[in-house]
Amino acid sequence: MVKSNSFGRRVQFLAIFFSFVFLAVGSGPNSAQAADDSKFTVGVVTFLSGGAAGPFGVPSKNAADLVIETLNEGKMPAPYDSKGIAGMTIEAEVVDEAGGGTKQVGEYRNLVQRKNVDAVIGYISSGDCLAIAPVAEEMQALTIFFDCGTPRIFEENSYKYVFRTGLTATIDSVAAARYILDQKPDLKTVAGINQNYAWGHDSWNDFEASIKVLKPDVEVVTEQFPKIYAGQYGAEISALMLKDPEVIHSSFWGGDMEGLVLQGSARGLFEGRTGILTTGETAMFRLASEMPEGTVLGARGPFGVYAPSNDLNDWLRTEYTKRYDTPPTYPAYKMTQAILGLKSAVEKAAKGKEGKPSTEEIIAAFENLEFEAPSGTVRMSLGKGHQAIQEMVYGQFTNEGGKPGVKNVKRYPAECVNPPDGITSVEWIQKGLKQTECK
Amino acid sequence: MDTLLVILVDGIVYSSWLFLVAAGLTLVYGVMKILNMAHGSMYAIGAYSAASFVGWYFSADYVPWASYFFFIGCALAGGVIAGLLVERGVLRLMYGSDEVVMILVTYGVLLILEDVTKLIWGVDAYFAYQPYGLLGRTKVMGITFANYDLYLIGVSVTVGALMWYGLNRTRNGKMLRAVIHDREISMAMGINVTRTFIITFVLGSALGALAGGLTAPALSVVPGIGIEIIILAFAVVVIGGLGSVEGAAVGAILVGISRAIAVHTFPEIELFVIYGVMALVLSVRPRGLFVTATARKI
Amino acid sequence: MEYFRRTNSFFAAAFVLLLAVGLMAPNWFSYLTTISLAKALVVIGLVILLRAGLVSFGQGLYYCLGGYSVGIAGHYLQWTDGFLVLLIAMVVSGIVAAILGLLLCRYREIFFAMLTMAFSMILYGILVKSVGLGSTDGFNIHSVSFFGWEPGTDKLGLIVYFLACLAALIVAVLMHRYFHSPVGFAGEAIRENEIRVEYLGVSPNRIIFSKYILAAVLAGAGGGLTALASGHVDPEMAYWTTSGEFVFVALLSGTAHVAAVFIAAFLFEIIRTYAFDLAPYNWQMILGATLLLIIFFLPKGLWSIFTIRRAGGGVK
Incomplete structure (x- = not known):
């Protein structure tokens, strides 16, 4: 028989273990910040490791940094020259997209519940997009896919909370x-x-x-x-x-x-x-x-060298090249497009109202929206107004x-x-x- | 007939690359009984070292052909440094653990090195294409091949021959084989096993880095390239028989030729070739082609 | 027998505690716990093999088969009952393991590891080639029911969590018994010396065969649960890195006790999710360093934290 005191020690260990668990749970939800109306938090999910990081992940992450910073300073060209999103400061929570569908579903839940983000922009891999879409629906969280290409997302299903500002493959x-x-x-x-x-x-x-x-x-x-x-x-x-x-x-x-x-x-x-x-x-x-x-x-669209000549495009090319020493490639354009789409939708929803618009209001504004981006006019006209065409x-x-x-x-x-x-x-x-x- | 010859050339080119990738792995396993997953990182470090050197060298207008010595040297140096750090910093503390535990140790090292390379070189692609085009092309049966790839066959054969000679015909090599055969007895005979281990691991790492460095000119050097070759190298080594240099060579040829046949005739099965060959060989010869079953100890 | 009773009451207490936590904790936490319970099932299978001295680098094969069985049953055959599909997942895994096991039970050491990995990569290749199953994108699992009752999407997560807790309890109790049964100990005997086991009139190959099937069934159940929880399956589940992750957790837990596996699986998920959070660029480094520290300081796994002090290691 095992010595009797091992049972006591096991209970002791269990107590320590569960206090650790509760600590993890307790430290998690920053629900206190959720009510903050002066901030608009965006989860940014893109590849930061592996083979897709260099060509896609990092350019899009760089573009997100640049665009969010400029928007917060109110220095973007018109029609985006107002500060932040509807006056709120934009904050980004960056997550690596590595690890496959199951892992990303978990990280997505973390973003929405633990980090309390107002919207998630992300996903390069089509597999991740397919896995995330139903979860976004379940958690009723506004989610914008910026790059993944499979047309299956809106062709096999219709989603209320999911939008895609990038084009299909x-x-x-x-x-x-x-x-x-x-x-x-x-x-x-x-x-x-x-x-x-x-x-x-x-x-x-x-x-x-x-x-x-x-x-x-x-x-x-x-x-x-x-x-x-x-x-x-x-x-x-x-x-x-x-x-x-x-x-x-x-x-x-x-x-x-x-x-x-x-x-x-x-x-x-x-x-x-x-x-x-x-x-x-x-x-x-x-x-x-x-x-x-x-x-x-x-x-993959009117991006990069194929982008039309307009103020937004000139701004993106000059500023991006200045900061990162290389011209922006299409993932940078697509990320910019997603952020600007979100800004347009939120501001349309917030017009003439006090405080932060609700997710439902933003969605109503986003559906069938037309907005300007460095790549020209983007129309959300497929998938019942959730999928962009250009x-x-x-x-x-x-x-x-x-x-x-x-x-x-x-x-x-x-x-x-x-x-x-x-x-x-x-x-x-x-x-x-x-x-x-x-x- | 044309196709057959092209398949043969393609197969041999790919085999010689596979052998370069796998040689260091089989050496380390043979002597140290460590199936080194961090071998992939050594490959990546070699590729990055070579690529960053080539990038610098060709932007500075030196004599192009001299770059070959330097970029290969750079890759080797990268491998030697990394190998030394890993052996002295980590592996040394773990000797004596179970073989499987050692795989996990090297897996941990791989994860760390993966991020270290990212910290040093960033995530942007590095290119070293100048040496690749410099050697020109050869036409075989109407198909053009890059001479660089054809010369790699020679390099690969030379590396294999040197390894074989070193292990079988030199005093140090014989001592190494004594350690392979029985670590304890050789220690008792006065062989400095610690030193043997350091040298072997550094040599294995340098070979991995050499493979990376030699491949860099044909590649875009990006994060993750090391991870991709690990399973490939494992397969080659396991098919041939772990720890056997001849085995690695035969394994490389088997996989290389099979893959070339698949690409030319049934491209849709290319993904299965390596695992298929591995499963097939192991189901006939459970310990690989070049290893005889050891006596079971009571 | 008092030992079993005490351990069982310990499992039951943990089960009740988990149910309570599930009702209180936020959704992200119960998801994380569901996934770690599901992965713990896979790892218990791996621990069974580890106790016999074998490491499978291909448990992803059955994890993936389990997931796809659940997915295909629901998506293409319209069988949506949660219990039924889990059973199917286990049966399918068991059958495949019975076929592959015939070959694999003759292998040991690194060759066993490599061959299991090869089989799992072959499944990966087949799935990548299956355009009808979504290739690498995989597909979603839409509806799950329990005896005709269909919980809404808002409740499904919690139900699957309870299901995972129940599965974990059953497996923990049974496997704890198994570890202490003659065939359970036979594994350790094989690890120590196969020839002596043969002298006792027992066939090591046959024992390994049975253990391999058991491990596969558990992995199938784990894969099925993961599929139900995440609502999505893709071939990544069979990729060698997934199998490597299971070996990582098995090492973290050690082979001493069933409970250690659950704790290790949970710890692993927590470490990884916080590593993602704290260092989105360098989380691999954190994982790697953790792995090395565990191997160095706790070579026998987590359970050694509180058996190590037992003087003389007097385990009986």
Whole structure:
């Protein structure tokens, strides 16, 4: 038998353990601050570790810092020249998006309940967005997705508390197909190299289906799906060269895309073959000397080099470059867009009223909202007024005279690349992209 | 026929890279019985050291070809320093723990080093592409290959040969093998096991960093690159037989060729190749290809 | 037998306390506790194997299978009963383990670890390839019912929390018995010396086979509970880092006592969530340092905090 005093010690240990637990719970909720009407707290969730941190997470986090600071000082160009959000100071609670769906659901609950944030802006991974959306609904917390691309969010469900100010991934692929056929009307062969996970599969399937619908005689010669973060694409590049397609589609992003560009250029993959890099804009300055001339570059919307000329865009480019020593890439634009969307909605809801508007009031104001961003006008018109649509732009890389830029830029109006509300993207593509007008 | 030859070249290029990545891991396991997860961090440190050097070197207009010596040297130096710090700072305190506990120790080291590299180099990508393009290209059956990749085959063979020679034909190597065979007896015979451990771990780390440094020119060096190669290296080493240099070479060739075949013929199964080969080999030879079953002790 | 009675009353007291905490604590806290209870179930399985000297780096396989079983049953087959889907999760895991176990029970040491990991990564690969199941994005679990009663989304969290507490209580009582049963001790005998176990007329492979299945069933239950609590499953559950996390917790708890596993799982979640909070950029460093400190100062796990003082280690 175990010595009798071990039972006493166990009780003692248990007491210590539970006092620790209660301490953890007790120190948690800052409910005292919740009633503070002079502050508007925003949870900012984005990748701060892992492979997505460099290309997406940190630029968007930087943009959030810059925009929030400037808004609090009231120094943004019009129409955002008022201080903070409806006079309230904006405070950010930053969380790393790493760890997968289950972990992020937990962190989301922490943000909403323990940190008492007024809204959450975040999520780059589509898997995280899918996991978070129902929880946002359950907890009745205003949540804005700024980057994740899967159209499934508002096509499979309708949400009241969830908004997305960024565009869906479908748009990238449909517009890429339209663009490449505009540039090469007698295209015969295409091939794809995409990452082996949901984003890569979806991007390629949408692109392939759009091409087939727009020009049925185009042949797909090979589709490669290397593992995400694989880094080495030697065999894939050989396979692509053997099949010799006219056009190579890739939705690679971040380090993988840059690795493909480096290895592909060194081996002449893009000589006589046109690459379409749907996220290529993030690398066009850093890899200017290696990026092949004529490569079709996308920025997942009218962002970065494709942003129209307006005061907000000029401000973002100058200030961001000044502070971070590199021009803002599309994740920075998308984060800015989400914050400005939130500001517009809250201020619309607060107009002519005292104090902080309720979540319900903000939602009513946010639905079908039109607001200005560095990327031009954003309309929340899909998903019952919760999903943004914008025009989509593609162009070809050029480094003539040692100055990296884009040529043959073509802008596709929002209706041209988005399905009408109520029809899923897949259906829309399969039915020939015909339910919408496109000039 | 063309395809077959291309598959072979692709396979060998990839195998030689795999061997470089796995060589240090198998050496450390062989001598110290530590399956070193922090090997991935060494790879990352090597890549970062090389990339930051190349970035600086080429912005300063020196003779391009001399960069090869320096960036490889930088990677090695990074690995030696990190290896020394990890061995003296952490592992030394944990010797004698269970093999599995040691995996977790190195996992802890990996987590820490992952953030340390982030603190030193930030999260932005580093590039070192200049040495990659500098060596030109070769056409094989109409397919262009980068000469840099082809030269890596030579480097990989040289590293393998040196390791084999060092272990089998030199006095120090023989002492090392004595330690592999029986730590206690070799200690009794007057071999300084502590010193052997330091040297082995530093050598293993330097090999990991060398692999990272040599790969850096073809990559965008970003956070997380180290984590990705760990499982790859584990698979190669386990297939060949833990602790065996010949095994790592055969494991690398097996995985490399299988992957090239998959990419060229059934790209959709590429993700399974490594684990499939590993499961297959282990189910036939439970201890890997190059390790014979040890006698069970009563 | 007095020992069991005392431990059982201890478990019962902890159970009642947990229920009370659940009613009072905020939602984020009960979610965190639900997840740690679910993960504790997985880790108990791992501890069973650890006691036999085996480490599985692939418990994520069954964790994920459990989660997906619950998800597929609810999403595609419209079976939404919470108890039923958990049972399905356990059965599916058990069946798969019975097949893989035939091969795995012959392996030891690092090879067992590596092979289990390979199988779990193969499942990961299959799920990534399954576009119908959402590939890496996974899918959501919408409705859960209990004997025909469907709690609203606002109550579901609490119900799942109670379910997790109940599962934890049952598992704790049963596994504590198991640890002290002949077959439970056989594991330790195998770890110490397999050949002597054979001389006793017992087949080590068969014992390991049964332990592997038991561990898988527990992991399946844990995965199922996690899926119910988070409302979402994705292939990440089978990725090797998830399995690594379980080994981390098993090491934190040590193999001495079932209760230690629950405490360790809870501590791990708390440490991680506060590390995320305090150092969003450097939480990995905090986790790594914690791991090293535990191994260094508490090589036998948390339970050694209050068995260490027992002079001479007189455990009987």
